[in-house]
Each structure stands twice: as structure tokens, then as C-alpha cells.
Amino acid sequence: MSSIEHAHALVAEAGRVATFTGAGLSAESGIDTFRDPATGYWARYDPAELASPAGFAADPGLVIDWYNHRRRTLAAAEPNAAHRALAEQADLTHVTQNVDHLLERAGAQRVLHLHGSIGLDRCHRACGYEERIDISAPPGLRPCPSCGAPLRPAVVWFGETLPEATWIASVEAISAADLLLVIGTSGVVYPAAGLIDHARSTGAAVVVVNAEPIRAPADVAVIGSAADLVPMILAGRRVGQADAGPGSDVW
Ligand code: NAD
Numbered sequence: 161m162s163s164i165e166h167a168h169a170l171v172a173e174a175g176r177v178a179t180f181t182g183a184g185l186s187a188e189s190g191i192d193t194f195r196d197p198a199t200g201y202w203a204r205y206d207p208a209e210l211a212s213p214a215g216f217a218a219d220p221g222l223v224i225d226w227y228n229h230r231r232r233t234l235a236a237a238e239p240n241a242a243h244r245a246l247a248e249q250a251d252l253t254h255v256t257q258n259v260d261h262l263l264e265r266a267g268a269q270r271v272l273h274l275h276g277s278i279g280l281d282r283c284h285r286a287c288g289y290e291e292r293i294d295i296s297a298p299p300g301l302r303p304c305p306s307c308g309a310p311l312r313p314a315v316v317w318f319g320e321t322l323p324e325a326t327w328i329a330s331v332e333a334i335s336a337a338d339l340l341l342v343i344g345t346s347g348v349v350y351p352a353a354g355l356i357d358h359a360r361s362t363g364a365a366v367v368v369v370n371a372e373p374i375r376a377p378a379d380v381a382v383i384g385s386a387a388d389l390v391p392m393i394l395a396g397r398r399v400g401q402a403d404a405g406p407g408s409d410v411w
Pocket of ligand 1: 181182183184185186187188191192193194195196257258259260275343344345346347348349369370371372374384385386387
């Protein structure tokens with residue numbers, strides 16, 4: 161049996177399925193991952209430094225310009241075949257590290273954004289101010305209208321804490337799953353990646369779809385493009401009843 165056939169069989173026989181996705185899911189929509197080599201003007205900067213409190217403290221205007229470049233790219237992007245295949249499965253809960261909203265754009269109902277949303281700004285001092293922005297024409301660096309601290313994207317930067325309610329909802333969704341479908345993630349960004357180990361510890365099957373092998377406790381790993389493989393793996397799956405699971409958190 162090939163790895164695709166094995167993955168397809170596991171998914172077909174699983175009742176409750178949750179997904180855990182990363183930047184590779186959106187790569188074929190034209191949204192760069194942080195790990196794969198970038199091209200163009202921003203290739204000279206390290207995303208891990210820009211997406212950090214230290215990077216923002218060193219040069220807030222640069223960090224906002226970089227996010228605004230990513231926002232405009234996202235505004236022009238479309239969900240790919242993997243997003244669409246996942247969205248067709250109405251009973252799935254999606255735990256994503258992605259700050260884009262391409263799963264929702266494809267029609268997915270239950271998306272938990274562990275790393276926040278690029279479509280929102282919030283106060284960097286966390287006074288509570290939050291604002292939805294137009295990602296096709298994002299504003300530059302500006303002060304919080306409530307307290308005067310700088311506004312920043314409402315995403316979780318390297319070294320920051322995950323949103324507690326989303327984390328709890330994600331652990332619950334994965335605890336209830338018979339199978340976790342892991343797509344397009346290196347599995348090295350913690351604590352999010354610990355959800356793969358958690359799925360395994362609760363007895364769920366783990367299927368990985370990624371462009372390269374990752375270190376994860378998988379029953380089967382299928383190596384290749386998410387847009388090609390995810391529709392094949394989900395083909396013919398009988399969609400279960402959507403119960404009263406969590407709704408999406410930010411979109
Ligand atoms: P990551 O650690 O989740 O790694 C991405 C993985 O995707 C890599 O292992 C890569 O081999 C794989 N991949 C690349 N193209 C693929 C494809 N077409 N099909 C299948 N797999 C593919 O992500 P990262 O890039 O290190 O990002 C770190 C964090 O930065 C994320 O967790 C997220 O918070 C943020 N981020 C978000 C987005 C987004 O929202 N689209 C994009 C980049 C980064």
C-alpha cells in the first residue's frame with residue numbers, strides 16, 4: 161500500500177477528524193512560509209527576527225512595512241485546492257498556526273487561529289484595543305487611539321504566549337479526535353507543535369502531509385504538495401454530522 165493509500169484509508173475509517181495546519185498549507189496560494197527560501201526585496205530580512213518583540217522594538221516601522229507587504233499579498237491570494245477540500249468537510253475542526261484566513265475564505269466553519277490573525281491590529285501594550293483592518297490597503301505604523309502605545313498585527317510573535325481560550329479549544333478539539341491530519345508544518349514551533357504529541361497520547365491516528373519529512377509521531381507521512389495530496393486523501397470521505405463544536409475564533 162502506498163503512503164497516500166494508507167493515509168486515505170485511515171482518514172476514511174476515522175470518525176472525528178481534526179486538522180493541524182501550518183504555512184505550507186497556504187504556500188501554493190502564493191503566501192511565503194518563513195522556512196522556505198524567499199525571493200525579492202524582503203528576502204534579505206529574517207522572518208524570525210521581524211516576527212518578534214525584539215524586532216518590533218528595534219525597528220517598528222520596518223516590521224509594520226513587512227506585515228503590510230504580506231497583507232497585500234494575502235489580499236490578492238485565493239484559497240488553493242487543499243483549503244477547498246478541507247472546507248468541504250463540514251465536520252472538521254481546524255487548528256491552524258496560519259494567520260491568514262484562506263480556510264475561512266474557502267468556506268471552513270471551525271477554524272482556531274493559534275497564532276492570531278493578520279487581519280487585525282491590536283495595542284502592543286495590550287490595553288485591550290483591537291481593530292479590524294483592510295488588508296488590501298493596510299495603514300502604516302500608528303499609535304493606539306486608546307493609550308498611545310504603537311499598534312501592531314494581532315499575531316503571536318516568536319517568544320510570545322498563545323491566546324489561552326484558543327489553546328484550550330484546540331486541545332479539546334484534538335483530544336476528541338480519532339485522527340489528526342497534520343498539513344504543511346515543520347512541527348518545530350512550540351507549544352503549537354506539542355498538539356501533535358498530544359493527539360498521539362490520546363490514541364488518535366496521526367497523518368502528516370508535508371513537502372519534506374518532519375519529526376512527528378505519525379502513522380503515515382505523505383511527502384509532497386498539500387494542494388495535490390489533501391484532495392486525494394480526503395476524496396470520498398463521508399462527512400460526519402457537525403456537532404456543536406467550537407466556531408471560528410477570529411474571522
Ligand atoms: P512551519 O513551521 O509551519 O513550516 C512550514 C512547512 O511547510 C515546512 O516544513 C515546509 O516544508 C512545508 N511546505 C512548504 N510548502 C509546502 C507545500 N506546498 N505543501 C506542503 N508542505 C509545504 O511554518 P513557518 O513558515 O516556519 O512559519 C512559522 C509561523 O509563522 C507559523 O506558525 C505562522 O504563525 C506564521 N506564518 C504564517 C503564514 C500564513 O498564515 N500563511 C505564513 C508564514 C508564516
